[in-house]
Amino acid sequence: MxxxxxxxxxxxxxxxxxxxxxxxxxxxxxxxxxxxxxxxxxxxxxxxxxxxxxxxxxxxxxxxxxxxxxxxxxxxxxxxxxxxxxxxxxxxxxxxxxxxxxxxxxxSYGVHILTELIQYAVPLLKDYDIELIERHHNKKVDGPSGTLVKLLDAIQEKRSLNPVTDRTLEDKARAHDDVGISVVRGGTITGEHEVLFAGIDETIQIIHRAQSKxxxxxxxxxxxxxxxxxxxxxxxxxxxx
Known part of the structure; x- marks a missing residue:
């Protein structure tokens, strides 16, 4: 080409x-x-x-x-x-x-598959709280990452949730229909995206780690x-x- x-x-x-x-x-x-x-x-x-x-x-x-x-x-x-x-x-x-x-x-094709896995999991884990965490190197300007937004969109297709990006703004307990979004920047992390499903006495984590650009x-x-x-x-x- x-x-x-x-x-x-x-x-x-x-x-x-x-x-x-x-x-x-x-x-x-x-x-x-x-x-x-x-x-x-x-x-x-x-x-x-x-x-x-x-x-x-x-x-x-x-x-x-x-x-x-x-x-x-x-x-x-x-x-x-x-x-x-x-x-x-x-x-x-x-x-x-x-x-x-x-x-x-x-x-990354792996992130595409991650999206498919999440869309399969969300209806099965409807009683679980969902948190999204992304980690990137300290030179990355935008946040949350486009990939995290892609994962959030995939979740929203299966379950209507309220994105929460800063819990310091209000003193109140997490609502079940919240989805927390956390952004980490540091060092030379190429890219990590985690979806955490938190239930009663158990958690499920689905993580994609990029080891190279x-x-x-x-x-x-x-x-x-x-x-x-x-x-x-x-x-x-x-x-x-």
Missing amino acids: KILLAGFGAMNERVAKLALDKGHEITGIILSRTTERQLPYPVYYVDDEFPEADVIIDFSNPEITLPLIQSKHNIPLVIATTGEKEAIIDALKIKAQHTPTFFSANM DIFANGAIEVAEQLINKHNGYYTFENLS
Whole structure:
């Protein structure tokens, strides 16, 4: 494949290395504004004419992602940007009328399976309290993570709950229909997401631990390899295969 990268942070640096190892080609990097940073590939901006490419892989931010989706190109899009999720999905569904598009807040197939397991478990554990905990490195800016939001959405499809992000605001006991959301930032933690089901005298924990950012980069490349052969449409892990 010929790949354009939207943004060139830590994730797309990994995408570039792993894509080259697999025999793919990086044709350029798309940015939203000029940079003094020396980059290893040609730089383009959202309003530019892009070079020939089979797919765009985007691990950037909404400042790049939304204008990129709304621009005139018809290159298949693999979007892994977190932040402004609903706006991104709405724009992708419009774009999907004339090009294949894919979105996931987490490119790990293991996280996709985690989501499936949670949706299976929630109806079976309807009397259990649910808590969500995510842990990431100390450089991560947003919180809660896009993946935690994805897990919360999956839970909400099966059980209507009230998200609680700060219990210091009120002095009262936890309500059964609350779902606690805890955010941990420290060190070099790649990414951990835990769903805790707490019942009477017992707990069940479902945890996904990312041991390397390569799982997300490889996931994006594998999605791109499938997406470029798909008809126009909006895809997720649920309907890509």
